[in-house]
Amino acid sequence: MDTHLVEAGAGREWAGPTAVRAIAVPDEATSLFVQARPGLLKIANRIVGDTGEAEDVIQEAWLRWQRADRTVVRNPSALLRKTTVRLAINLVQSAWKRRESCASPWLPESTDTDATPEAVAERHDAADGAVLLLMATLTPKQRAAYVLREGFGYPYGRISELLGIGVANTRQQVSRAQERLAAHRPRQPVDAVAHRRLVQAFLAAAEYGDLAHLEAVLTGHGHVGNS
Structure with missing residues (x-):
């Protein structure tokens, strides 16, 4: 069934990647989704690495938002971000999704000191998804070398x-990590505590330059799991 999403204040409606003239005034649920959509698209694109596939993720997130019992949702934006992250990861991890080139997970960008709370939340959610993918797909040495x-x-x-390995072996670890990520073959479940610990170290390094803590977590001194 076709779904149309009206863009607030623009006199247009969104139906996947195609915009047409609006035929109805958006309700509150639609308006909330329209407002969140740009940020959701950034998150999806950072994880799947493809604009078209990111649009598919957003379309599915919209369909799920329509079906959700919104009377019990306390934080719509957080729910939409979480849904988008999970859908994007599921897409990347699907066995039939094979790309010829490596679609790397999102890695840290320079910190924007003027970023809004919403932008910070989007960045954190994208990092959460990227780290989850790295932990599910790579060995500890591959993960450390790659990051x-x-x-x-x-x-x-x-x-x-x-x-504690040679330079040639280090290069090989990075190369193998790229190959695994390109093949989209998750190798193991991810421990929730270890995942949270690495996400925190990842973000602290990206946002505050705390590389020592990230090094410790990645090399095992910070007790990250999935060994």
């Missing part, structure tokens, strides 16, 4: 010192 190299630009020599 430090691709996310924070560490030289291979420094990563090899932290992991």
Whole structure:
């Protein structure tokens, strides 16, 4: 069944990627979704790495929002972000989703000191999804090498010192991590406590430069799980 979403104040309605003239005034639920949609799309795009697939995620999130019992929802924005993250991860992890190039999870960007609370929440949710994917897909050494190299630009020599392996092995760990992520083959369930610990270290490094704590968590000194 076709679903139309009216863009507030724009005199247009959204139906997947296509916009047409509005034919109805949006209700409160629609208005809430329209307001949240730009942020949700950013989250989805950061996780799946493809604009078209991100649009599909948002369409599914909209359908679920329509079916939800909104009378018991205390924080609509948080629910929509959580739904989007889970749908995006499910899409990436689907066995039939194979891409020829590596679609890497979102890695830290420079911190925006003027970011709104909503933008901060979006960034945290995207990081949450990316870390979950990394933990489900990569071995601890692959994960550490990949995050430090691709996310924070560490030289291979420094990563090899932290992991206690040779430089050639370190390069191989990064390469294998990229291959696993490209194949979208999650290898294990993720411990919730370990996931939360790594997300916190990940964000602290990205936002405040606390690289020492991230190094400790990634190399096992911070007790992150999934070994």
